[in-house]
Amino acid sequence: MKDNAPVFDALDLDRHAFFFDFDGTLAEFTDDPADVALDARLGLDLMRLLRRTGGAVAILTGRHRAEILSHIDPAIPVAGLHGAEFPGEVLAHDPARRAQFSPLLPGLSALVAAFPGTLLEEKDAGFALHWRRAPQHEQAMIAAAERALTELGPDWVIQHGKFVAELRQSGGDKGSALRRFMAEPPFAGRLPVAFGDDLNDMPMLAAARELGGLAVAMGERDLPADHRLSGPRALAEWLERGLA
Template identity: 40%
Template structure:
């Protein structure tokens, strides 16, 4: 077996080495690149058949201690997983929905709305650049237009300066986003761990992108576990690694039985 296969198998064995019924864990899952395969456009993702039901079973096994932590909005997550009653930390934690369905979010300003409108108009003039409206955040995706990366970054920096201190730039995989300041996925994990279903458990954080590093750090500080999805050798705070979202989905199927 080659080195890459050894690393992947070892990570899966580490996950399998968790309590078989996942008692004592609180699970925090990123969505894009972790639960779902990355797509060329934000709307191009596909939710595999059976995944929502598997997540519901996992939530039941965990006594409700399952949270989705994502850069997408709560409303978008609800469209992806209709009827799934779990905690959702949207917009990197700036939006939060509890298990009872109550949503807490960030207010908008005129300056922010104007910046969003400007990006929407400019992105339409750049072939392949995708504008994504997340409500209290917005993003420009250049996966299909890598030559436009410099222009996208320049405009997003200018828009960030125009909206004031309430928002900050966040870079990801071929995307630049303007999102509410003062919250990250680590903050989201720490806040959620204080709620009844999560209290007294050890966090397991699974993610794939630079935005998930704050979540890994928080899980590690609490004595929990952190697992990164991906085969590149980028430095990470995660303790373990799996190769693909398919590995994460297979693990969910096993532990949710």
């Protein structure tokens, strides 16, 4: 798909707020999520944007906040685990939640061992099955996620994405996280501009549009959006030109 970026100069930095997904938006995908890296130049431009907007820049991710903060300046606020981890708060360790899904982990570990190239990622609030290095095993991984969902019950959901199926408790998403940011300074009263590339970004993109702002889809997935950029490199170039 051809890039259709918003005109940077038309975005009044005193009136807009900027929200970014991480994987596939700010950083290129890697076969192993642990190998992801943020281009140093893009990191500097995010800080320039943060200063120019008076702090109205945030990252919304399905990863833990700590993972993202290892790549960026901690001055940039990050909402992790689809908004379950919010800046200034500590995600409470929930033994009951852990007890729900931990019995499934040995079987899932054996499953990914039987399908080379797949990966089980454990999180405090759930787990994810990855198959980026082995796309031929997609159906097996999705079937395993659906079986796990059946065992976990109605309080859990599958969050589908690019080569990943994540099991997490229902309730929050990136859209509600964006709205929470927008209710607080320095975001309140501004128009949100959201950038995302995957299905779990759709609530964030929708919330930005519902609040009078803009949605920018990243990559090839056909997400409802006002504009489109081909990927992290195109975003980095757009920011660099706009902030020059």
